[in-house]
Amino acid sequence: MMWEFFKFYLPTRVLYGPGLSKRIAEELRPYLKGNYRVLLLTDPFLVKNGTIDSIRQSLQGSQLEIAAIFHDIPPNSELSVVEKATQLGVESKCNFIMAIGGGSVMDTAKVVNILMVKGGDIHQHMGAQLIEGRVLLPSLFIPTTAGTGSEVTEFAVILDSQNKVKLPFTEEAILPDFAILDPQLTVSMPPKLTAATGMDALTHAIESFVSNQANPVSSSLAIYAVELIHANILQACAVPDDLEARGAMLVASFLAGVAFNHAGVGIVHAMSHALGGVYGIPHGVANSIMLPLGMEYNLESSAHRYARLAEAIGVLNLKPAGELAKLSAHLPPLHSLLQNLSFVDEWLALQKAQYFIQYIRQLNQRLKGLAGLPTNLREAGIEDGLGRLDEVVQKAMDDGAHLYNPRPADAQEIRKMIRRAYEEEWPAIPTGKAEIKAAKLHAEKRRPKNVFKDEQMLYDILLGFFEKLKEHPEIGPKLHATGLSVRFNYANPDSSIAIDGRGPEVVFFKGEEARKFQAQVEMSMQADFAHYFWHGKANLLQALARREVIAKGDVPSVMRLLPILEPAYDLYPRYLRERGLHKIIVD
Numbered sequence: 001m002m003w004e005f006f007k008f009y010l011p012t013r014v015l016y017g018p019g020l021s022k023r024i025a026e027e028l029r030p031y032l033k034g035n036y037r038v039l040l041l042t043d044p045f046l047v048k049n050g051t052i053d054s055i056r057q058s059l060q061g062s063q064l065e066i067a068a069i070f071h072d073i074p075p076n077s078e079l080s081v082v083e084k085a086t087q088l089g090v091e092s093k094c095n096f097i098m099a100i101g102g103g104s105v106m107d108t109a110k111v112v113n114i115l116m117v118k119g120g121d122i123h124q125h126m127g128a129q130l131i132e133g134r135v136l137l138p139s140l141f142i143p144t145t146a147g148t149g150s151e152v153t154e155f156a157v158i159l160d161s162q163n164k165v166k167l168p169f170t171e172e173a174i175l176p177d178f179a180i181l182d183p184q185l186t187v188s189m190p191p192k193l194t195a196a197t198g199m200d201a202l203t204h205a206i207e208s209f210v211s212n213q214a215n216p217v218s219s220s221l222a223i224y225a226v227e228l229i230h231a232n233i234l235q236a237c238a239v240p241d242d243l244e245a246r247g248a249m250l251v252a253s254f255l256a257g258v259a260f261n262h263a264g265v266g267i268v269h270a271m272s273h274a275l276g277g278v279y280g281i282p283h284g285v286a287n288s289i290m291l292p293l294g295m296e297y298n299l300e301s302s303a304h305r306y307a308r309l310a311e312a313i314g315v316l317n318l319k320p321a322g323e324l325a326k327l328s329a330h331l332p333p334l335h336s337l338l339q340n341l342s343f344v345d346e347w348l349a350l351q352k353a354q355y356f357i358q359y360i361r362q363l364n365q366r367l368k369g370l371a372g373l374p375t376n377l378r379e380a381g382i383e384d385g386l387g388r389l390d391e392v393v394q395k396a397m398d399d400g401a402h403l404y405n406p407r408p409a410d411a412q413e414i415r416k417m418i419r420r421a422y423e424e425e426w427p428a429i430p431t432g433k434a435e436i437k438a439a440k441l442h443a444e445k446r447r448p449k450n451v452f453k454d455e456q457m458l459y460d461i462l463l464g465f466f467e468k469l470k471e472h473p474e475i476g477p478k479l480h481a482t483g484l485s486v487r488f489n490y491a492n493p494d495s496s497i498a499i500d501g502r503g504p505e506v507v508f509f510k511g512e513e514a515r516k517f518q519a520q521v522e523m524s525m526q527a528d529f530a531h532y533f534w535h536g537k538a539n540l541l542q543a544l545a546r547r548e549v550i551a552k553g554d555v556p557s558v559m560r561l562l563p564i565l566e567p568a569y570d571l572y573p574r575y576l577r578e579r580g581l582h583k584i585i586v587d
């Protein structure tokens, strides 16, 4: 395939890691150019559940001083909220924006940033690319849903509640400088919110994949996002504290966000923006209901693209359920049809695409069973018999999202889809453990903290172990042959060990003696890091990149030790066991 033109740009530095939100100051220190007065924007739930307090405490005494907190941001945030938060930020002389929350918080923060810098009336700033350059306040976004991907998009949508319309803002300048993805913050999401926000991310991925602006970068990101969501959404709903599933969903939401930031979304979003504006339906819920209908609408233009997604997730091997099961009972198995008719390329693509749409429908039905996700607009809260259908259709036609749709939007077709979404019944499909792959609890692997109670204990354990390595018939001679001298500086407890391998015998020093020792390499780290390292559970290269370990001197020589040390990772837990120190062994 030849592309005539595409561009890719992401000024946001994205950091991922469970628990990362408690280490914001350390993680951002290398990139911050001074001290900042932070306006923290969030919502009432995250204050109540303690998230904000723990982040605030972790920032005390850092370059990021929380000067003001605005925590009154509701779902589907609106203009008056943006104005109040802006006022607080200006009065408190803030020069840094921090958003912690779902899409509503993040979108509010983006528009607050515009107003704080540009001033004037909010309506003046509506539109696309009115701001040149990265002139807004620096910002850090921490999503707590997975999600909107707003942490990596140049879009913000704010409700004008008087006119019942969601106002769009599109500015490259509002892309945050930093995004921290911490799956621990998403664990508190109840299943229904997990399902709705996860389907929002899936909609971003699918619509950007079939978009008329799709490019190789957006397509690559979108396809992996679809795979991740397929593999993890049911698990994240069924086992909310499964950090692995939560992490995968958060990453998928981020990838899908980058994808649609470059390729746009489509008709499903046009309809769900309208449903959100007129009826206040939560964005993810509206997307999940409209997604299979929008995909059917696009089938004629996008069968090959849907087929590609079907192949990516192996949906053709899935056992059909519900309506599809009844239908397919009368058909030969799909794979035999495929084999017999494999020369009919278009037909094949269409079959696979239809299967994919059925899969999406069934996913909604499974999420209904698992998490109570509504599968029609009545269940989503529309109670007026769809009395404002005209308004919804008009707003969907006016929405910019359908410009990226592979098939031009048609008002009559939109009307039909909304009506179907209101009338059709899609009962829950029960989902057992067998269907949720790997439905085990992967709760956070707890690592012991502050393992060495004092300097004495550290020397006793680590020096004892180093002596063991020295005596080891395989490792000892190899280490000695490197002729290396190293000093380890530990924190918590503050202590030092030096190893001198230059002479006829390896010699160890500790405490003051070690501190005075001139080594070829000096490595500083938390003592706990050393403990994990000797278990083979810490990645030294990653730790160096993240400045968890600071190395001075001839670092490549130390790196060359790593293969020699590999057998030591089994020895260390064994050594601890022999000494009766079972409690500090890391599983």
Ligand code: NAD
Binding pocket: 043, 044, 045, 046, 074, 075, 076, 077, 101, 102, 103, 104, 105, 107, 144, 145, 146, 147, 148, 149, 150, 153, 154, 155, 156, 157, 185, 186, 187, 188, 189, 190, 193, 197, 200, 283, 284
């Ligand atoms: P949301 O931000 O509206 O939050 C919904 C509810 O979830 C709130 O009550 C909130 O308190 C709660 N919540 C948030 N995090 C939680 C957690 N960890 N645990 C428990 N509860 C939690 O929901 P959303 O779906 O993330 O965002 C929707 C908004 O984002 C809509 O306004 C939509 O238009 C917008 N959006 C923006 C973009 C973009 O690119 N800017 C993309 C998609 C959607």
